[in-house]
């Protein structure tokens with residue numbers, strides 16, 4: 124039983140099915156969720172996708188973005204990075220995609236293999252009986268499974284049921300993240316992904332063609348309770364007076380696509396498994412968007428977990444222990460890097476714009492870029508794996 128038809132859950136379902144198991148996936152959303160944001164996909168994620176035979180589908184994704192630009196309050200560029208340069212730095216193993224694209228590609232593979240996905244369903248209770256696990260669902264039904272996997276994201280329900288309240292494991296990184304999709308805009312962004320930063324806030328704009336656009340907003344703020352109906356006005360307040368198209372874009376968002384809104388949080392949990400239940404992906408190792416590789420690690424974790432279950436042939440305790448030993452140090456290292464980066468990612472009122480621009484221009488220089496990627500996550504954790 125896999126809870127969550129996201130990146131980790133579907134990757135695990137596919138791998139288990141290919142090994143001859145018969146996983147069932149439950150997903151709380153009534154259909155594949157379309158709340159999306161743009162992501163960079165490379166490194167460990169690319170390696171897993173390659174082994175799963177999915178890189179053709181990834182390369183077939185087409186968005187009109189040909190450059191990434193850092194722009195000032197008037198939209199004038201002070202650093203331009205051709206996407207070709209990023210691809211070259213990563214040996215061509217790179218795509219820009221929306222989270223729903225990756226989920227759809229994985230779902231189509233899972234569906235073709237005959238994986239059962241029950242939408243609109245959540246696990247309500249888990250009882251590990253030693254020889255099997257009794258699972259109760261929110262529709263009142265019950266069933267019996269050999270193993271249960273919590274791949275249900277940063278706010279995992281399986282984690283809450285097995286390990287307790289999220290507050291014990293959450294590390295707030297001092298900022299909020301919001302993202303939405305716009306179907307019909309007339310803002311002057313051309314075919315260029317743009318980043319505009321100001322003290323305490325950064326906005327990312329991704330034109331998707333046909334007047335469609337994805338936007339992500341990151342802003343520094345203390346942690347407070349924000350009821351869902353106030354999330355948009357919270358973002359609007361945080362970007363009040365923002366330069367370039369920030370305010371206009373938030374005004375243009377009419378809520379036809381869902382608003383993604385969350386704290387920027389990591390999850391660090393001492394043990395990933397208990398008995399016949401284990402966690403994967405953001406549920407046990409959320410890195411935050413700052414690492415830029417949460418989806419890569421979610422796929423790598425799922426792939427390694429399936430592989431270890433196969434290797435230990437029925438000994439789930441040994442498989443879970445081996446999976447955790449392989450993944451946890453890599454997750455901890457990336458979390459440390461991301462939380463250090465959190466301190467500088469969003470400028471403060473004291474930041475020196477000329478210095479930030481110099482660092483950005485240097486990091487994206489064609490000679491430096493391959494080393495910057497290597498230092499910051501392009502090295503796949505499967506590189507040393509002999510399987």
Ligand SMILES: Cc1cc2nc3c(=O)[nH]c(=O)nc-3n(C[C@H](O)[C@H](O)[C@H](O)COP(=O)(O)OP(=O)(O)OC[C@H]3O[C@@H](n4cnc5c(N)ncnc54)[C@H](O)[C@@H]3O)c2cc1C
Pocket residue numbers: 126127128129130131132149150151152156160161162163164168222244245246274275276277278279280281300302339403404405406409410411412415416417418419420421
């Ligand atoms: C703005 C932003 C930008 C990012 N950029 C990048 C990037 O550039 N590169 C990158 O690699 N990563 C990026 N990430 C991180 C990446 O999106 C996550 O690490 C990744 O989605 C984690 O995959 P997952 O399968 O563990 O969780 P998710 O993708 O969150 O999937 C969890 C699934 O479980 C479902 N679910 C939740 N609760 C329950 C429940 N109780 N019962 C059943 N189902 C449930 C959810 O609906 C969802 O389908 C970014 C994240 C954000 C927020």
